Each structure stands twice: as structure tokens, then as C-alpha cells.
Amino acid sequence: MRSKIVAGNWKMNKNLEETEDLLVELAAKLPDTKAEVMVAPTFVNLAAAVRNLEASRIEVIAQNMHFAESGAYTGEISADMLLNIGVDTCIIGHSERRAYFGETDEILAKKVRTALEKGIRVMFCFGEELEDRKSGNHFNVVENQLKNALFSLDKTDWSKIILAYEPVWAIGTGETASPEQAQEMHAFIRKVISDVYDSSVASNVSILYGGSVKPGNAEEIFSKPDVDGGLIGGASLVSDDFVAIIKAI
Ligand SMILES: O=C[C@H](O)COP(=O)(O)O
Numbered sequence: 001m002r003s004k005i006v007a008g009n010w011k012m013n014k015n016l017e018e019t020e021d022l023l024v025e026l027a028a029k030l031p032d033t034k035a036e037v038m039v040a041p042t043f044v045n046l047a048a049a050v051r052n053l054e055a056s057r058i059e060v061i062a063q064n065m066h067f068a069e070s071g072a073y074t075g076e077i078s079a080d081m082l083l084n085i086g087v088d089t090c091i092i093g094h095s096e097r098r099a100y101f102g103e104t105d106e107i108l109a110k111k112v113r114t115a116l117e118k119g120i121r122v123m124f125c126f127g128e129e130l131e132d133r134k135s136g137n138h139f140n141v142v143e144n145q146l147k148n149a150l151f152s153l154d155k156t157d158w159s160k161i162i163l164a165y166e167p168v169w170a171i172g173t174g175e176t177a178s179p180e181q182a183q184e185m186h187a188f189i190r191k192v193i194s195d196v197y198d199s200s201v202a203s204n205v206s207i208l209y210g211g212s213v214k215p216g217n218a219e220e221i222f223s224k225p226d227v228d229g230g231l232i233g234g235a236s237l238v239s240d241d242f243v244a245i246i247k248a249i
Helices: 016-029 043-052 079-084 095-101 105-118 130-134 138-150 155-160 179-196 199-204 215-222 239-248
Strands: 005-009 036-040 089-092 121-126 161-165 207-210 229-232
Touching: 005 207, 005 239, 016 043, 016 239, 079 105, 089 105, 105 121, 105 138, 121 138, 130 138, 138 161, 138 179, 155 161, 155 199, 161 179, 179 199, 179 207, 179 215, 215 229, 215 239, 229 239
Parallel strands: 005 036, 005 229, 089 121, 121 161, 161 207, 207 229
Antiparallel strands: none
């Protein structure tokens, strides 16, 4: 049975003091929900966030990790470093990593493999660009992203995978995929997974939607049968907005 999940990706926002303030607010305002609630602060504040949320059910997750175990990779963070501070879920493949840091499907496949070998749960992000959507190529693009990074995994690995479909044209733009567009793509993703693996893998994986989710549109998006929650950027930086989105699940 798949989980409902609402995750906040704070990206490169919030210094230490701001991080702690927001966590205190979120912990205090967290509504009663069966959904998993996650936040992904920047690397330098992860350890403090874990300590801050010790008594809370909000999970601290990472925004990225390297595929190598350790070594001469200046500026990078390993899976073991995350585990060592109590972080065992990591976002991999966010479109900003793909676009600004050259992360290819091949690199992402290696990251996913390392994460799973280390026991880190992967929140794998993917989604088409605006030109792909306009040309009607969005289903092919999404299928290839999944195939290149995930379809060599064993069936059993999928219990450690969360998917986050994020159409690039809807990220930080205020333009959201309609609930119908989100549902159509999520249903397609489940069908592709079912064809490659089987229907139990497809029905047990949580598929989140990300891209300009706000308090005003979350409920309608989350009401769709194949949408299991959201990966929230901008609106997760404001406690009342993030709490309202959690309430919508
Ligand atoms: O990781 C989150 C996504 O990039 C969505 O960001 P956004 O809610 O600011 O559009």
C-alpha cells in the first residue's frame, strides 16, 4: 500500500537561524495527518534540522548526494555522510540538478544505485520541458527518464523508491499542470512501470506531483487517484502555506 507524502524542498534558501525558526513553526503547527511529511533543508543545516525535529514526525531529507562512496570530490556529499547524521531519504534527479549541474540520466542511475545499496530511500524527480509538452513528446521523455535511471533496478528495490513528477515548465513559474494533466501523466507512469515490472510494483509506488503547488490548488491536485502527494518548493518556505498543503492531502 503506497504512502501519501508531502515534502518541502527548500532548495538554496534559509540560513541556520531561519531554518530552525521554520522548523519550530512547522513542528508546532503540524496537523494530524496520516501522510508522511518531509523537509529538505540545505546541506549545511541538515544536522541541525535532524536535532530540531527529534521529537517531531517530520522527516528531514537531503536534496542531493554523490554516487561515490568517498574520495576526491570537492564540494560533494556522500550517502554515508547523510546516514551518519540521521538522514536516510534523498532527492535525486531534480530538474535544477539536471539543468544547472549537468546531471545526466547516466549519473542519476549511478546515484540511485549507490543510494539503494547504502539503504537510502530515493525520491526520484523527473519531468518534461515545455518544448516536450508543446510537441506532444512529454510521455516519451518521461518514459525515457524512468527507463534510463530506474528500469535496471530489481523489483524489490522499488520499495525504497518514491517518484516525483515535476514538469519543468511548472516549477517556480506559478504555472501548474492542471489536475487532469497531472493525473494523466501519473496514470501513464504507473502503466509503464506495470509493463516493465508488474501491477503490484506500479500500484505500491508513491508518485508525487511537483510544480507551483500552493494552498489554493493542492486539494484538487491531490484529489486525483494516481497523485499521492506533492514535492513543494516555494510554498514550503512559509509555514502556514506548507501546513495548508499538508491539510489538503
Ligand atoms: O522541488 C520542488 C519543485 O521544484 C517545485 O517547486 P515550486 O513549488 O516552487 O514550483
